Amino acid sequence: MPRLESCAWSCSCTARGRHRTQLGGTAAGLAAKVGEMLSSSVSSPSLAMVGRGARSPSTSSASSTTSSTTSTTSSSSSRSSTLNWSQHLVQRSVVLFVVGAFMALVLNLLQIQRNVTLFPDEVISTLFSSAWWVPPCCGTAAAVVGLLYPCIDSHLGEPHKFKREWASVMRCIAVFVGINHASAKLDFANNVQLSLTLAALSLGLWWTFDRSRSGLGLGITIAFVATLITQFLVYNGVYQYTSPDFLYIRSWLPCIFFSGGVTVGNIGRQLAMGIPEKPHND
Numbered sequence: 001m002p003r004l005e006s007c008a009w010s011c012s013c014t015a016r017g018r019h020r021t022q023l024g025g026t027a028a029g030l031a032a033k034v035g036e037m038l039s040s041s042v043s044s045p046s047l048a049m050v051g052r053g054a055r056s057p058s059t060s061s062a063s064s065t066t067s068s069t070t071s072t073t074s075s076s077s078s079r080s081s082t083l084n085w086s087q088h089l090v091q092r093s094v095v096l097f098v099v100g101a102f103m104a105l106v107l108n109l110l111q112i113q114r115n116v117t118l119f120p121d122e123v124i125s126t127l128f129s130s131a132w133w134v135p136p137c138c139g140t141a142a143a144v145v146g147l148l149y150p151c152i153d154s155h156l157g158e159p160h161k162f163k164r165e166w167a168s169v170m171r172c173i174a175v176f177v178g179i180n181h182a183s184a185k186l187d188f189a190n191n192v193q194l195s196l197t198l199a200a201l202s203l204g205l206w207w208t209f210d211r212s213r214s215g216l217g218l219g220i221t222i223a224f225v226a227t228l229i230t231q232f233l234v235y236n237g238v239y240q241y242t243s244p245d246f247l248y249i250r251s252w253l254p255c256i257f258f259s260g261g262v263t264v265g266n267i268g269r270q271l272a273m274g275i276p277e278k279p280h281n282d
């Protein structure tokens with residue numbers, strides 16, 4: 001009996017020890033798992049913050065590099081477009097100056113041969129028997145007028161689209177030369193009839209080759225300003241007209257200036273076709 005009791009007591013003690021050992025192992029395992037979870041929850045935000053801090057300088061540097069590259073590209077393209085626009089403007093000015101100087105030589109020679117325009121002997125040069133200052137002045141005026149017409153069209157927002165071709169421009173030049181030739185060749189009973197005829201021809205030239213409000217307004221303005229300048233030159237004895245009937249000049253002279261302004265304006269408009277737009281600085 002004592003042996004049986006001792007065996008039973010030892011078995012129960014062993015079972016209790018095993019149960020306690022299992023409980024202790026389970027508690028230790030749970031505690032380890034909880035510790036791992038806490039450590040992972042604490043370390044993950046810090047790693048995320050470190051990762052964000054590590055990525056932010058590279059991202060900012062990449063964005064700054066992209067913006068600097070874009071700004072450099074835009075500035076270089078604006079400079080190139082400005083250079084192209086300036087070169088095109090200079091080329092147009094040179095062409096208009098040459099055309100105006102040549103037309104002044106030819107048309108002024110016709111006026112001198114018909115004794116319509118008289119220059120003093122001391123200012124007459126050997127080149128086409130005309131004054132030396134006439135071609136440069138007319139060339140400069142042609143360059144200004146030829147550049148002004150397309151500029152006014154763009155500012156008014158009314159691009160000139162009527163008969164935009166070189167064949168029409170050449171016919172306009174031929175009609176203008178014909179009007180100038182008629183002023184020296186045609187003989188009327190009085191200057192009023194000649195002036196009315198040339199006025200009708202000048203308006204017909206504008207209606208045939210222009211038909212724009214800007215062209216009509218600029219033609220009238222050019223005729224007015226050029227007539228005042230001519231009056232001033234004749235008054236100071238630079239040259240004179242035979243048989244003046246409108247103060248110191250002939251009454252048909254504003255018609256010549258009007259038709260000449262429309263003609264040079266059409267040349268300037270045709271030269272401005274395909275011009276690169278002027279860049280705007282934002």
